[in-house]
Amino acid sequence: MPELPEVETVRRGLQPVLEGARLVNVEARRPDLRFPFPERFSERLAGKTVTALGRRAKYLTMHIEDGPVLICHLGMSGSFRVETAGSSDIPGTFHHERPKSAAHDHVVFDVASPKGERSRVIFNDPRRFGFMLFAEGAPDTHPMLAGLGIEPTGNALDGPLLAALLKGRRSPLKAALLDQRLIAGLGNIYVSEALWRAGLSPLREAGTIAGSGKKAKQQCERLAESIRSVIADAIAAGGSSLRDYVQADGSLGYFQHSFAVYDREGQPCSKPGCSGHIERIVQSGRSTFYCRTCQR
DNA sequence: CCGATTACCTGCACGC
DNA sequence: TGCGTGCAGGTAATCG
Numbered sequence: 147m148p149e150l151p152e153v154e155t156v157r158r159g160l161q162p163v164l165e166g167a168r169l170v171n172v173e174a175r176r177p178d179l180r181f182p183f184p185e186r187f188s189e190r191l192a193g194k195t196v197t198a199l200g201r202r203a204k205y206l207t208m209h210i211e212d213g214p215v216l217i218c219h220l221g222m223s224g225s226f227r228v229e230t231a232g233s234s235d236i237p238g239t240f241h242h243e244r245p246k247s248a249a250h251d252h253v254v255f256d257v258a259s260p261k262g263e264r265s266r267v268i269f270n271d272p273r274r275f276g277f278m279l280f281a282e283g284a285p286d287t288h289p290m291l292a293g294l295g296i297e298p299t300g301n302a303l304d305g306p307l308l309a310a311l312l313k314g315r316r317s318p319l320k321a322a323l324l325d326q327r328l329i330a331g332l333g334n335i336y337v338s339e340a341l342w343r344a345g346l347s348p349l350r351e352a353g354t355i356a357g358s359g360k361k362a363k364q365q366c367e368r369l370a371e372s373i374r375s376v377i378a379d380a381i382a383a384g385g386s387s388l389r390d391y392v393q394a395d396g397s398l399g400y401f402q403h404s405f406a407v408y409d410r411e412g413q414p415c416s417k418p419g420c421s422g423h424i425e426r427i428v429q430s431g432r433s434t435f436y437c438r439t440c441q442r
Numbered sequence: 443c444c445g446a447t448t449a450c451c452t453g454c455a456c457g458c
Numbered sequence: 459t460g461c462g463t464g465c466a467g468g469t470a471a472t473c474g
Contacts, residue, residue: 149467180450180469204468222468223452250452273451275468316444326469333467431447433465 148220150204150298150331151380156226157201163228163257163265164196164208170264171256179252180221180277190214190280191255200285203294203330207285214280217290221275230265253278294330298377303329305367312366313356319369320348320429329373335408336376338435342407342417343372347441348427348434407435415440 148156172191174183184190190213200207208216218224253269269276281288295311296303311328312319322328323337332340341348346355346369355365406416411426415437422439 152467219468221451222466224468271451272453273466273468275450277469314443318445321445335467430445 148204148224149333149336149380150201151336151377151383153204153206153220153331154201154299154381155384156220157199157206160206160226160228160267161199163259163267164199164255166196167257167259168195169193169210169255170258171254173254173256175252175254179271179274180219181279183278184280187278187280191216202285202291203297203326204333205285205291207281214282215285215288217279217281217285217288218269219277219290221271221273221277223273224269224271224276227268227270228265229268231263250274293327295326295328296330298329298331298373299381301374303370303374305363305370308370308373309356309363309366311356312352315352315356317352318348318429319346319350319352319355320434322352323373324430331377332373334432334434335405336373336380338408339405340369340373340376342436342441343376344369345417345440345442347438348429348436350442407437410435 169191170193172188174187177183191210194213195211196208197211198207198209200209204219206218206220208218210216250272251268251270252274255267255269257265257267259265269278279288279290281291285291296307312322315322317325319341320337323332323340324334338348344365346365355362355369357363407424410424413424415422415424417437417440420437420440422437424435424437427434427436
């Protein structure tokens with residue numbers, strides 16, 4: 147899954163196809179993903195126009211004119227692809243860049259642009275940890291989104307705010323940064339990457355960098371900057387590519403993001419002047435990668 | 443307030 | 459070739 151940068155990349159890929167377009171037909175090919183599809187899922191979407199495609203943390207929000215907001219989560223293995231009607235095709239048929247199995251294609255949106263151009267937006271999710279729900283009002287008040295913390299995009303997340311969030315926390319930094327109630331959108335990869343950039347150990351007790359001293363303030367400032375930059379860099383790179391993640395337009399030519407520590411167990415630390423090596427440890431049942439030499 | 447464990451589900455890499 | 463094992467970006471519930 148896509149973490150925040152991948153979801154944002156998906157949003158940007160789908161936006162030109164969906165915004166202003168009409169959902170001609172919507173089909174859920176099974177009764178549930180992680181959760182059952184909402185009542186009258188297809189009926190409430192078909193014939194309606196998409197007014198906006200947004201994102202909050204790792205959630206996509208599809209705003210429907212005179213309708214609900216469709217909240218989508220990609221889970222671990224969810225992806226969207228777009229198929230467009232080719233000019234050389236028989237009308238009503240669709241082509242795409244490469245053969246792609248329809249296995250695990252769970253939702254199909256038949257879409258018509260304002261000019262009448264047809265395309266299909268297909269949600270594929272082998273593990274089915276993803277889900278789609280309706281928010282009847284403002285999506286931010288939906289139970290799924292209401293408790294989310296601050297977005298790590300933009301400049302709102304600064305040293306003092308991060309210090310306030312971490313103050314008094316006894317959990318390891320890794321767990322605190324994964325907590326969506328504090329910062330929304332970080333996942334297993336980018337937490338490891340941000341901590342490496344900041345020179346902070348994932349094992350470090352979170353509250354210990356939230357003190358009033360000069361050193362703690364500097365550490366918070368550096369960690370906040372590291373979080374913002376790692377997310378911004380990943381979005382700029384078009385999201386990372388991992389396993390079954392597929393960019394929204396299905397293209398293969400996207401940037402292959404290279405991580406400093408994630409999935410680099412045993413490799414030398416790439417921090418200039420550091421002689422350490424990347425280790426893999428397990429925290430909260432999940433892999434953490436870090437360099438014990440330069441991350442304290 | 444914590445963390446660890448388990449669950450959800452499929453696919454893939456690995457060792458034998 | 460097959461089969462068992464462990465691991466994978468997500469969230470959430472349960473237990474100590």
